[in-house]
Amino acid sequence: MVNGMKDTNGNLVVVGVQWGDEGKGKIVDVLAEHYDIVTRYQGGANAGHTVYCGGKKFVLQLVPTGILRPNKTAVIGPGVVVNPESLLEEIEQIENNGVPVGERLVVSDRAHLIMPYHRSHEVAAEEARGVGKIGTTAKGIGPTYEDKAGRRGLRTSDLRNPELFLKKCTAVLAEKDRIGTALFGGERFRGDEWVAQYYETARRIVPYLADVSAFLHVEMERGKRVLFEGAQGTLLDVDHGTYPYVTSSSAAAGGASTGSGVGPTRIGAVIGVTKAYATRVGSGPFPTEARDAAGEKLRDRGGEYGAVTGRPRRCGWFDIPAARYAARINDLAALAITKLDILDPLEEIPVGVEYEYAGRRTSDFPAETEILEKAQVHYRTVPGWRQSTVGIREFKRLPSRAQDYLRLIADEVGVEIALVSTGPEREQVIWLEQNWLCQEIALSRG
Ligand code: GDP
Ligand code: IMO
Ligand code: MG
Numbered sequence: 001m002v003n004g005m006k007d008t009n010g011n012l013v014v015v016g017v018q019w020g021d022e023g024k025g026k027i028v029d030v031l032a033e034h035y036d037i038v039t040r041y042q043g044g045a046n047a048g049h050t051v052y053c054g055g056k057k058f059v060l061q062l063v064p065t066g067i068l069r070p071n072k073t074a075v076i077g078p079g080v081v082v083n084p085e086s087l088l089e090e091i092e093q094i095e096n097n098g099v100p101v102g103e104r105l106v107v108s109d110r111a112h113l114i115m116p117y118h119r120s121h122e123v124a125a126e127e128a129r130g131v132g133k134i135g136t137t138a139k140g141i142g143p144t145y146e147d148k149a150g151r152r153g154l155r156t157s158d159l160r161n162p163e164l165f166l167k168k169c170t171a172v173l174a175e176k177d178r179i180g181t182a183l184f185g186g187e188r189f190r191g192d193e194w195v196a197q198y199y200e201t202a203r204r205i206v207p208y209l210a211d212v213s214a215f216l217h218v219e220m221e222r223g224k225r226v227l228f229e230g231a232q233g234t235l236l237d238v239d240h241g242t243y244p245y246v247t248s249s250s251a252a253a254g255g256a257s258t259g260s261g262v263g264p265t266r267i268g269a270v271i272g273v274t275k276a277y278a279t280r281v282g283s284g285p286f287p288t289e290a291r292d293a294a295g296e297k298l299r300d301r302g303g304e305y306g307a308v309t310g311r312p313r314r315c316g317w318f319d320i321p322a323a324r325y326a327a328r329i330n331d332l333a334a335l336a337i338t339k340l341d342i343l344d345p346l347e348e349i350p351v352g353v354e355y356e357y358a359g360r361r362t363s364d365f366p367a368e369t370e371i372l373e374k375a376q377v378h379y380r381t382v383p384g385w386r387q388s389t390v391g392i393r394e395f396k397r398l399p400s401r402a403q404d405y406l407r408l409i410a411d412e413v414g415v416e417i418a419l420v421s422t423g424p425e426r427e428q429v430i431w432l433e434q435n436w437l438c439q440e441i442a443l444s445r446g
Helices: 024-032 084-096 116-132 141-149 156-160 162-184 192-208 212-221 293-302 320-330 369-374 400-413 436-444
Strands: 012-016 037-040 049-053 056-060 073-076 105-108 226-229 269-275 278-280 314-316 334-338 348-357 360-362 376-383 417-421 429-431
Touching: 012 024, 024 049, 024 226, 024 269, 024 334, 024 417, 037 212, 056 084, 073 212, 084 192, 105 192, 105 212, 116 141, 116 162, 156 162, 156 192, 162 192, 212 226, 269 320, 293 314, 320 348, 320 400, 334 400, 348 369, 348 400, 376 400, 400 417, 417 436
Parallel strands: 012 226, 012 269, 037 073, 037 226, 073 105, 269 334, 334 417
Antiparallel strands: 049 056, 278 314, 348 360, 348 376, 417 429
């Protein structure tokens, strides 16, 4: 598993290969030791990135994972949507757990604000969809991005001036009221009282605000290394995912540029995080879903319940066509494979290698949700290793069948593996030392 050296400009995007919850938090936490700044570029508190460190469990929603390492800066980019109340609560929780935040958190002054009406709008829209519902996280993410694209959003910078905030709010609310009355039968959004209350809380994020693009450029000029932390995953990306069963932002690596204000050629390289199997939470197509006892076993062993909503995650097998698609969309230069240990007891492991639809076999990932839902998946079944891999830290110490399984994934997806995770803890990780990323990191440390 060797490939050539890469010029990353010292920067790296960490992106989800599947439908989210791949273990991005764990991998970002591992990598963050070797970077100076961790930047979130899209999504909001729909994300839940779980990290175990110092015997404590952290579920980071909006605050970048880098906050958990001393002397690292955590940056929330302009592509993120921010609910000030939940951001403040998250900061408080992190600090209560013994991690100081203070000036190590920088929030874009161009990020859009999630308002109370975004959440109520989302809940009503989901109800109206009935069985066709997306199964959103009900955090107001979709409607906030709708308003951003509709040019009626409020931004964090608006909080700097109370009079201006009130004025913009009043104009938006008049429009919201007209739409709300038509759609939901007279729900009233206007009201000075809640606007004043919202402002009172929200203004407390003003000290964190900055021009993030300018901040990152100055830091990069000073030689600082930036990690871009994706939320959700490629198959939930609004352009490239299983539309309409997606989130409303650019979760794939391209979003790192627009969502942070750093030009694409400055960014360097992309590492894709994927589970050794597959999960999805919420509705939408999932070709390799195991709707049987084997799927339940994966859920139980993998603790596959949403970090944010607690919903059971749908579980299934590794999907080669989907991963290959994600490799192209993101130009993946390396893979981080997580939760290998969850497969430990299995006698055999199916891997989805091809789809068949209307009598045609394909390894392409089709645009149509209907095809993805109905496609028959052809599997290659490989023998399991039936030994514990928990906490193993060297590739050569893995059972040979586990090594073969990882090689199969790397070969079929066409991307080298840089990291393999063998447990939720920081230390439970294998670095593939021949991989360019490990070499680049070693060089950067002198
Ligand atoms: P994210 O949203 O991509 O950061 O992923 P989540 O945190 O939502 O879900 C991943 C879950 O798997 C978390 O509970 C992690 O603690 C856990 N996890 C990550 N890597 C491993 C691993 O290698 N083995 C095991 N057993 N758990 C892991
Ligand atoms: P992390 O960053 C998994 C899913 C929701 C729903 C769809 C749209 O932890 O990997 P939204 O509230 O975003 O409008 O919901 O996207 N979803 C996620 N699934 N991991 C996530 O984030 C997710 N964020 C959103 O379940 O199906
Ligand atoms: Mg998650």
